[in-house]
Amino acid sequence: FTKQVEKNPDKIVIIFEDQRWTYGQLDEYSNRLARYIRTQPMSRGDSVAVIMENRPEYVGTWLGLSKAGFVGALVNTNLRKDVLIHSIKAANSKSVIFGAELRDAIDEIKDKLPGVGLYQSSEKPDTPVVEGAVDLNKSMVNISSDAVEVDLSLGCPRDKLIYIYTSGTTGMPKAAVINNLRYMLMSCGVYYMLGLEHTDRVYDPLPLYHTAGGIIGVGPALCVGITVVLRRKFSASKFWADCIEHRCTVAQYIGEICRFLLSLPPSPNDTAHNVRLMYGNGLRPQIWESFVKRFNVEQIGEFYGATEGNSNLVNIDNRPGAVGFVPRFGDALYRVALLRIDDETGEPVRGPDGLCTRCKPDEPGIFVGKINPKKAVHDFRGYADEKESEKKIIRDVFKKGDRFFNSGDILVMDELGYFYFKDRRGDTFRWKGENVATAEVEAVISNIIGLRDSVVYGVEVPGNEGKAGMVAIYDPHQTLCLQELADGLKKSLPAYARPLFVRVLAELPLTGE
Template sequence: MDKKTNGKICENRQSEDLESGKDIASEDSSRVNATHRRSLKTRPVRVLVRRLLVMTTIAIVLVALSAVVCIFLGWKSLIQLILVAVVAYVAAGKWKWFYVALMTAPRDIKALYKYIRLLIQIKSWQRKNLTLADIFRHNVQKHPHKTCILFEDQEWNFAQVEEFSNKVANVFKSHGYKRGDVVALLLENRPEFIGLWLGLTKIGVIVPLINTNQRLDSLVHSITIARSQALIFGNDFTGAINDIFEKIESKVSLYQFVTEGKFSEDQKFRDLNQLLSEAAITPPANSEKAEHHDRLVYIYTSGTTGLPKAAVISNSRYIFIAAAIHWLAGFKSSDTFYVPLPLYHTAGGCMSVGQMLIYGATIVIRKKFSASAYFSECAKYKCTIGHYIGEMCRYILAVQPKPTDTQHHLRMIYGNGLRPQIWVQFIERFNIPKVSEFYGATEGNANIVNVDNTVGSIGFISRIIPAVYPISIIKVDPQTGEPIRDARGLCIPCKPNEPGVFIGKIIPNNPSRAFLGYVDEEASKKKVVCDVFRKGDKAFLSGDIIVADEFGNLFFKDRTGDTYRWKGENVSTSEVEAVLSNVISYKDVVVYGVEIRGQEGRAGMAAIYDPDGTLKLTYLAEGTKKALPFYARPIFVRILKKLDMTGTYKLKKNDLQREGFDVTKISDDVYYLDATGASTTKVPLALEHERSLGYRSGAVLPHDGDSIYRKAYPTRISPLRTCPAELGLYGRPTRKRSRLLGQIEKFTSAAAPESIQTCGLVQVAREISPARPGTGLRFSHIFCVI
């Protein structure tokens, strides 16, 4: 099947992809047949029970047959028969399944037990049609005076959060907001952030949680894509709102919440603090109660690959995410969670805050993450669970060791993004008993947890009963990211140790298997793949490259689109980033592929954040040579003076990749890998007549030998004569073209044939820039006119 057909195989079914999300959003709850919904909800339990019954039946039959043989033929004959069966099975090559089953049974049984308890609890809440606010109210009644939020020098108990959220609900109800309306929230981490969105959801209002780093067009996009009717913002974001006021004033009512200082008294803003001070603390009287499947919040994707998309999180989805990590990671209601993450994202705002809202745990929040304060604050607040995400662990590891590193009460850390390359070093230095690394996308249904502390693993797929939790890894085209299909038009599952894209089967109205997608329906359709393992089925396409070992342990490799091909080999950017980070003492580094015209694939380029200028390029070159194969070593290095990150501590690379290594377009220093290593003189880089880099044309920069990184400059070189080769030239600067050509001729006549690499040639149209007095000017690569 060709790629075009493969990419459009779902086209006729895309109108059905968001059926579940659309049903949830509708205000008429009677639109879905109750019997059908009940059947869908209980499907995972029924599948599990059916498989257990089949396995039990097989076991009973085998025992019965053994008893018959033993009674009529004797126990010796039974032993002989068993031995013959075992030998035959081994001879047929089936022994490995038993070995894997034996090794993974404790893990799978433990996880299965927790998963069953999770489904029982979720089903109970579904049957009672409980919302998140209903479950939280139960915790308020159970222990109203228990501390639930610690923030700086503030302590909030459950009763205080309940009263504050009731005030919020009453204010917006009195202003005419109702179930299904949308009110966005732009506020820094603080207890009121939780109380504001919780209060709005009590009257059925949907709350987009806006990334606090967004400004101008991206901020307008986040507000408008969610169809927000109002916006609550902290007074420290007043400037950002004024910058976009003209673009949103006709559509959005603005409520200013003062966290410090005084209300701005701007006529275009409403004073939310004043409104709350006058509101009642009793629960709002709702004429139309919110339901279990209603939309709760919109959480935006991190925006590493463009403008953020608003992912739909319903009450049922939020509850399931928090409950799943609670049971599978082994949390307790008595735990205290350290949460230095942004609360507008799933990790902090759902997984950790959900432990407080649903299970009555205590959380410690702070405005911004601090690597140096992480373990000292864990000790200060007597936290038992630490939360991390993205590059946090690398930042913490880069901090100088101190006594508080191990003076904490943590029994576990959990999160996603702990690189395998620093995993062991991190837990040994900070004395961490257990790591529960998880994997999951905000909008996705393919979510897993490392339940047995396997180093580097993000979770597992059961090799014994894989159908209990229908997730899989399928083969994809490494260039396009499209699924590869067999002759029947179905996806092909990957074998052990074979990388592929992670998917999760979609089952509508099931919180563990539903895909609610984004507010933007077109964006949602792109995340659904059809005809996966049988005609008509659908799955969520994560876009992440995962590999499973023979025991079913899963390991993150890369994102589709981040893997590039060079010298006939696929290069994983995440793996190269991890290696480089270790080599350069945990500095921020982004790796991406850039095109060199005339060459197949993309060459590696690393952008390294080094504002203090402490990076040693010689050490970098030596380290990459030792740690990476020749095709994975970055050819170009860009030194960043400022860093662009998402709110979840992921490095953005789109703009960097677009700028490439063109030194005429970027102000940062750029270096390239030179294999000669014969001189430390700074090396200029020739430019094409079209102001693009000459490097794009040549087969240059070999990776063996004594490599060194050299600085690249825009060089002014006069148009040269026809020359069939790429030249390496030592010579003093001159403005006379004839003398320069003479130097070139002299060099080429003396050069060994193997030193001249044939390549596609480009025109150079610049004059030579003067060198420092008394020094030679070395042209590592000069491109001549064809």
């Protein structure tokens, strides 16, 4: 980033609404924040939670924290109450920097965060500040924007840069470690493998707390020198209009975005843009070709990868439906594989020798990547919680003593080596572009309905990507109050995590486990 600042200080790095931030301005903002935060009662290496909606200050905040020697933990802005508290504590955050737009969410949990510093970042002057919080804007007014002394020798490739939260395939949100090398790999990988250019403008309407928006979207701007156009929140009706207004040549997507765009009535904007490339994940084969044809997009860069994982795939040759390609003879070069699993237990099938069984072409299997601590690209840093990291490791896969990262995702590889995403196993399903942890939702519902038994799972809804939530509730005496349940869910869970369907059961089938 510093090299980009030195090379092009006046080049626009971020466009947001009517704002234009140059590399120099972003550098100065992050310098002021870094200088201020160093005066606060924290130690180098401490985690600081960052909770705010998309805007340039978001990028400047975690960048400044990094310059100061701290690790930004990028928290989902939809979380509330216990789940928000859990996420802040999961990364052992010593402080929280939050946007004024989220002050109500912080105000209702601040008493449960003793000893945690609170800093409010506001877009408008004289915005009311949460009681007990520091007004970050006023505190930074007289802080120098001169370059911060950064000991780059401490910024080793494997050092933590940020935390990004993921439910993975099981449990509550976990803070996944993103080190310097992984951030660079994802940012530069997209740039070089998909043929981006320094003159490109990338439209990024995705949340910056996710890998897709915060790294793969913003990363090429910080690391390579392109311009990124941010939007506070995605709008299907404004998507192509934004691309036209800001002269975007590249745009990001998730599968839901593509379906939303296709569902809109035809418009002149459909082909009046200059977007030649769209990259992201979740564009289903069923709508791939119709999407490309209607919107006249020359190239689709579909990719696959887990935030916390050590293996990624990318489709660089426009093959409809594929998430990536590894030559059948390339196994020794890029150690990923599909393992046959038991449909009942979800565990890998092992032979008489105790080793796992590799899937044949066109056979669904769990996607895994070999862990090699000697190669930073193939290392697995997992989560802030080492016990949670251990759960994602499969041992004795192809030989005794080897270790592989378990993605929890079911993929298929064809005869040529193209990979296709099929499903996600475990206690998580995906809806509206977000991972929903069933354990998290079940815990909230249990508190609302008086500790009755309930089971949450995902169900397919025709015409929609992912799976919608369904909850089965044990109510033998028919005393369940649905209005109370609805009100409680609205207060405690973001919209994407609230079950859309409720089954009321006189009996709740249980397994022997």
